[in-house]
Amino acid sequence: MRLPTVTRRDFLKTGALSAGGLLVGLHLPGFAQFALAAEGGFRPNAFVRVGVDGRITIFVGQAEMGQGVLTSLPMIVADEMDADLDQVTVEMVGADPAFNHPMFGTQVTGGSTSVRGLFEPLRRAGAEARHLLVEAAATRLEVEPAALRTERGRVIHEASGRSLDYGELANAAAQLPKPDPEAIRLKTPDQYRYIGRDRRRTEGPDKVSGRAQFGMDVRLPGMLTAVVAWPPVYGATLKSHDAEAALKVPGVRKVKVVPEGVAVIAEHFWAARQGREALQLEWEPGANAGLDSEVQGREYRALADTPGAVAADRGDTAAALAEADDVLAMDIDLPYLAHATMEPLNATVHHRGDEAEVWTGTQMQQVDQARAAQILGLPQDKVTLHNLLLGGGFGRRANPLSDFVAVAAHVARDEGVPVKTIWTREDDTRGYWYRPRAVHRLRVRLGEDGLPLAWHQRIVGQSIMQGTPFEAFGIKDGVENALVEGANDLPYAVPNLRVECHLAPRVVPVLWWRSVGHTHTAFAVEHMIDLMARKAGRDPVDYRRALLAEHPDWLRVLDAAAERAGWGSTLPEGRARGIAIHKSFGSLVAQVAEVSLENGRPRVHRVVAAVDMGRVVNPRHAAVQIESGIVFGLAAVLHQRITFSEGRVQQSNFHDYPLLRQSEMPLVDVHLLDSTEPPGGAGEPGTPPIAPALANALLALTGKPVTTLPLA
């Protein structure tokens, strides 16, 4: 495929780029108001520009973090405007309110919302461009618009054999008034040329050549690099520091106390890191000095003994449980988890007195821009934020308090030169903003038919929203949706249901981690369902079918997964299957995991996923997003936990916070089911079912429930 052309900025003029195109265009402020460049052209809306030379540029305001927005979103626009995508330049923009996400009111790449939130707006944007180009052509050719059709960047008048390139029409189209939205005709699915067909990654060639620019790769004239000595315990304060030895390290320019810690600013990373090693620091550990995961577990279980805020309530669950002879009970305890993006956190800030620039990879451009402006004492519009490729996001780069941009702004403040603040892997692993630890207490009463009469679930975990600008949006009457989602909307037929939650004390900052609350609620619910099926003596698929009779959409996905996985067929000795189904971010996913035990450790051989994510824009990338979500979940189930002892995070790097490895990778089959419904999410919904599917397979193998993670 053709490489998009380079959008040049002085700082990117490096030798490495001269070999070819760079896809990540950076936001050029002049385009924000859709002003036409001096050479003319047509920009009917934020998303598309047609140059007089016929070159079409499609602008993407979402962050590219691997999920494929630089491919899928242009596919939508190009389809509606009949642009030839192979000739289109794709540009990723920085902070720009013109690209505010309709579901959030600001730029957010999160919640698996890029395609599902922008599908209709981008279709309309493309169709609007096409509409105006056709109008301009109709005037030029003196025919009715209805007599014209469009194809690959041209307007064609079949009757006379005449046609015009979009570039020839750009200036005329730019003079036309904005069309009445009612007049814009959208394509019908049978007319799609791109939507629904596999398309390779736009920036794929740049990602195999070393040219792709991540935040970590920014290089600027005079740039310095900083590493920060972080407090050993969250909330610890600096008592004293001695920078003498650090300043003697060749290349170290400065040691600077910032609110987050002590920064060593140097000519390059290695000097900064060596300088940090040489710092003599004394910390006052503060209130968190005693933080200990075992103690915290006891505190959480004690909280689970007491009634919490009510997240779901129907029937009379308390009475139904009180009169039961036999209650099925399960406590689960799932740990804090780090996102562990492959690209450690970083941001580069150049503070030039009355203005500043920020270069980073972020999922929330304007939130970070505003935070940098606040720290630098500048109006927001004096801070230009350039968003580069993200070496993974998974929620970590969507921080309402912008921690990684904030520290870089503090470090670079008043320095006058660009300073890149890099987190080492250890800093990143110990950098908090984890998936919250979650304790669930479940108590279920089955009727004589084995089906549930009452379901009581209490969830204890830290709030993600407390203390952020999203607090009012995310917490209502003591219930945080991000803590109970996936549990308070239980799809199974249960006459008496009560779900409660406790927002645990905020000891360390926590954040959304790929699929957020669903990471633990799906585990609790789906593992409990298998325990219930087992007690009832029923097959787990049959049991779910019985409880999902009112939900044909769930049944379709459940049955598809069971069928594709050969549910019920004979497996090699020592292997078992487990199934789980969960809905999140607008998509339904069922997974079957085939598991054995090797030397007492689980080995996952195969995972089959059936997915209903509505209409799919790019099936290739949608399917690998589901696969990616499975791998992300498997790593957590098998290996990952963040724990505390004496206030300190006990993990630091990939040896004690392992990712899934090539040798652990199961065969994964993802089946996207046909649908004409609006698009659902792709990035996150693959993650929730894998933990319970694996736990259910282990339950089948060993007869024992899994109540804590990780397993290995």
Added chain:
Amino acid sequence: MKLWVNGEDREIDLPPDTPLLWALRDGLGLTGTKYGCGMALCGACTVHLDGEAVRSCVTPLSAIGGRAITTIEGLSSDGSHPVQQAWIEADVAQCGYCQSGQIMGAAALLAQNAGPDEAAIVAAMDGHLCRCGTYSQVREAVRLAARKLKEGQS
């Protein structure tokens, strides 16, 4: 200090204990080689020394001597190396951050073993972590690259 990088003599003025990774990135502006862990645990920093895959994050400049260094930028001048082409065709990358290292690891494997079986691929690529979970696509691309290399020779 002189380094032989991607077929060119390069002069670098950094202390001898500096890991090659940072000399490449900060000293020479070759940012295609990535920092992931700094402890040879993830493979993102993989480069070739005389054709052999090494972890540049734990290789000090003092240990390199006259060996030829090849980075992702030097694997081909235009992304045309069969392994790179296979990576594009198999659409391996997601976020892409680990892929330079994956590709360098695969290229070194195929230089030593032109027809690796599945076990050899897994063994050679096991030291390359990918948070996006592109492992299936990596295997597919290595097999595809092996076919391309074979066709190129015949």
